[in-house]
Amino acid sequence: MKNLKKLALASAVAALTIGGTAVAEDVIRFATWNGEENLEIQYEIAKLFEAENPGVKVQVESYADGYDKKLIAAFGAGSPPDVMYMWNYPKYYKSLLPLDDLMARDAEEMNLSDIPAALINTTRIDGKAYGMPAGFTTHVVFYNKDMFAAAGVEEPKEGWTWADLREKAAKFRDKEGKTYGIAVSAKPDPFDFEQFLWSNGTRFISQDGKTIDGFMNSPEAVEVLDMFAEMARNEEAVLVGVGENSSSSALFKGGKIAMFQSAMWSKAGIEAAGINYGVAHLPSFGDKPVHSSVPASAMSVAKDGKNLELAWKYVKFFSSPAAVKLRTNDLPIRTSVAEELNMTSDPVFKPFFDILAVSDRETNAFLKHENWGKIQTNLERAIEATMLGKGDAKTNLDDAVARSARHLN
Structure with missing residues (x-):
């Protein structure tokens, strides 16, 4: 007043x-x-x-x-x-x-x-x-229509799951031609990565911003991180963010991956590259509702x-x-x-x-705790270690939770 x-x-x-x-x-x-x-x-x-x-x-x-x-x-x-x-x-x-x-x-x-x-x-x-609000984007999966047609793979349909995506991605694997179904990052931005935890029924930190144990290292969080690491190990996806591998965006625009999980900011570059593309919803974890982060x-x-x-x-x-x-x-x-x-x-x-329309029930972790930046550093290390095969998701996420405990007080 x-x-x-x-x-x-x-x-x-x-x-x-x-x-x-x-x-x-x-x-x-x-x-x-x-x-x-x-x-x-x-x-x-x-x-x-x-x-x-x-x-x-x-x-x-x-x-x-x-x-x-x-x-x-x-x-x-x-x-x-x-x-x-x-x-x-x-x-x-x-x-x-x-x-x-x-x-x-x-x-x-x-x-x-x-x-x-x-x-x-x-x-x-x-x-x-x-x-x-002034402007926004949500997240989607861009896919190369020409690559799907050439490989005889059915294009994504509304209501598809991560299991569906992995099955399709495996059909594009060509090590000699360095072509894959999709790319996953060893160093994803936690702001966007949390959307996958939301879609699997958990989050990095409790809604009240006080607790990470049982959230960041929950079975659902472990399942998400293990899934992406397994996609890289099985070569359903190419791992980017380490070594000489290019970015996901460059690989998609270069016709080296058939699918590209991104947001509105990638659309103009894809069109400039002349890719014949389609846009699919984010896949779900089984019958759980899908959420997107909303930059x-x-x-x-x-x-x-x-x-x-x-x-x-x-x-x-x-x-x-x-x-x-x-x-x-x-x-x-x-x-x-x-x-x-x-x-x-x-x-x-x-x-x-x-x-x-269905992404209004979650709040990004950085809005919930004043020390989130310090907690996030430990989380990023856990994600990268898992993606690089340095320990399993459960062990690494438990370690991140333990290291972050002092920042919650």
């Missing part, structure tokens, strides 16, 4: 009049991690907002590859941007404005029911939302900003249908926009939205 009172007192637009001409006095600063690529989209959205709000100027600040360094420096100097792109809430949330009261106040105006809950959940710390960008507001009401107004505009349609580099956060663009029925895009 304190923040709402501050918002109510803030002036939305202030202008000086000189000789009958209004001079813009309200400027909001928006920090983006976009560099040259996609930066023009940010300028288009800013200009559209300015056109609808005379007397207001949006200053787009491109921090590009130095995003975190520049953002930390700005907060440290007491001069943060009013609005900023955000994903790392554990690092910044104490300096950000919780948005729940504002979203509740403007829920009807914003048509919040049009934005999937799974996206807003990616911004929550201790139950509070610190960002308004998402969002718009956050600095809690000590000079004009909170105007900053929030820009955040709202950024999530409006008009602005969402301009963001062609992301999947649209609004269901209505996705439907209008026929994405929810297009076979290439449909799997991304299908799995989003």
